[in-house]
Amino acid sequence: MAEQSIPPAAPPAGPTAPPADPMACADGTSRARTDHADAPKPDRAVVRDSLGVGVAVGLSGFAFGVTSVGAGLDLLQTCALSLLVFTGASQFALVGALAAGGNPFTAAAGAFFLGTRNAFYGLRLSQLLALPRGVRPFGAHWVIDETTAVALAQPTRRAARIGFTVTGLSLYVLWNLTTLVGALGAEAIGDTDAWGLDAAGPAVFLALLAPMLRSKTERAVAGLAVVLGLGFLPVLPAGVPVLVAALAAPAVLWLRGRKEVRR
Numbered sequence: 001m002a003e004q005s006i007p008p009a010a011p012p013a014g015p016t017a018p019p020a021d022p023m024a025c026a027d028g029t030s031r032a033r034t035d036h037a038d039a040p041k042p043d044r045a046v047v048r049d050s051l052g053v054g055v056a057v058g059l060s061g062f063a064f065g066v067t068s069v070g071a072g073l074d075l076l077q078t079c080a081l082s083l084l085v086f087t088g089a090s091q092f093a094l095v096g097a098l099a100a101g102g103n104p105f106t107a108a109a110g111a112f113f114l115g116t117r118n119a120f121y122g123l124r125l126s127q128l129l130a131l132p133r134g135v136r137p138f139g140a141h142w143v144i145d146e147t148t149a150v151a152l153a154q155p156t157r158r159a160a161r162i163g164f165t166v167t168g169l170s171l172y173v174l175w176n177l178t179t180l181v182g183a184l185g186a187e188a189i190g191d192t193d194a195w196g197l198d199a200a201g202p203a204v205f206l207a208l209l210a211p212m213l214r215s216k217t218e219r220a221v222a223g224l225a226v227v228l229g230l231g232f233l234p235v236l237p238a239g240v241p242v243l244v245a246a247l248a249a250p251a252v253l254w255l256r257g258r259k260e261v262r263r
Contacts, residue, residue, distance in 0.1 A: 046159045050166035053146050057088070058174025064091055065182020071099035075183050082179040086172060087144050090115040097242060110242040121148040128152070128160050142168030217256060224248035 061082060068078040073095065081091050090111040097107035122143045128151060131139050142164070150163040213219045225248035232241040 040156050041154060041159050043159070043162055046154060046162045047166050050150050050163045051170055053150055054167045054170030055174060057146050058171045059178055060088065061175040061178035062182035062185075064088065064095070064175075065179040065184075066186040067092065067099070067182075068095045068179075069183050069186035071095040073098070075180075075187065078183040079176065079180055082176045085111075085115075086141060086175065087115050087118060088175070089145075093242060102237065102240075106237070106240055106243070110246075113243070113246055117145075118143050121145075124148070125151060125164070128157065129164060130157065131161075139164070139168075142172060144168075144171075146171060217252060221248050221252045224252060 064082065065078055068081065068091075069075070073081075081094070085091055093114050094107050094111040097110055098104065122140060125143060125148060126136075129139070147164050147168045150167045151160040154160040154163050213222050225245040228248055229241045229245040232244050236244065
C-alpha cells in the first residue's frame with residue numbers, strides 16, 4: 001500500500017506576528033522605560049534641590065532674630081536658641097508667648113509640645129538613612145521639617161543621605177547667621193514695635209505652616225486650633241491658649257474615627 005504524502009500546512013492568514021520583545025514586561029510596558037524611570041537621581045540634582053530649600057528657609061532666621069530681641073531676649077539668648085534648639089516653629093512659638101507677656105515655663109511648654117513632631121520624624125529617618133552610631137547624635141539635631149521632607153523625597157538611600165546632609169548643613173549655617181544679623185539689627189533699631197517688626201514672627205510662622213496643610217484632616221486641625229487659640233486668648237494667661245489649641249489634633253482625630261466606625 002503506497003504511503004500517502006501529507007501536504008505541508010498552509011501559512012496562517014494575515015500578517016505574520018512580530019517576534020516577542022525580550023525587553024517587554026508582563027504588563028506590556030517596556031523594561032527599558034521601567035529601568036529609566038527607576039534610575040537613581042544624580043547627586044548634583046539632589047545637592048541643587050537641597051541647597052534651594054536650605055537657603056530659602058535659612059534666610060527667615062533674620063525674622064526670628066528681630067522678633068526674639070523685640071520680645072525681650074538679649075543677643076546671647078537669641079543666638080543660643082538658634083544654635084541649641086534649631087527648630088523654627090518652636091522658637092517662634094517661644095518668643096511669641098514671651099512677647100505677649102506669658103510665663104517663661106508656659107512658653108517653653110508650648111514650644112516643647114510643638115517640637116515633639118521631630119521625634120516622630122526621627123523614627124522614620126532612622127530607618128531610611130541608617131546612619132552610623134557615632135553620627136546619629138549630630139544628625140538628630142538636624143531632624144526638622146525641611147530635612148525630613150527633602151530626605152523622604154529621594155528615590156535611594158544615598159540620595160536621601162545627601163539631601164538630609166546638604167539641607168541640614170546649609171539651613172543650620174544660614175539660620176544662625178541670619179539670626180545674629182537680625183538680632184544685631186533689632187538692637188540697633190531699638191523699638192521693633194514702632195517699625196511693625198513684631199508681626200514678622202507670626203508671618204514667618206504661618207509661611208512655614210501653610211505648605212504642610214495638605215489633607216482635609218490637617219486643615220481641620222489647623223482651623224480648630226485657630227478658633228481655640230483666639231477664643232481663649234482674652235480669658236487665659238498669655239501662652240496658655242497655645243496649649244489649649246494643641247487639643248485640636250486629638251479632637252479632630254477622635255471625630256474622624258467615629259465617622260469611620262459608623263461607615
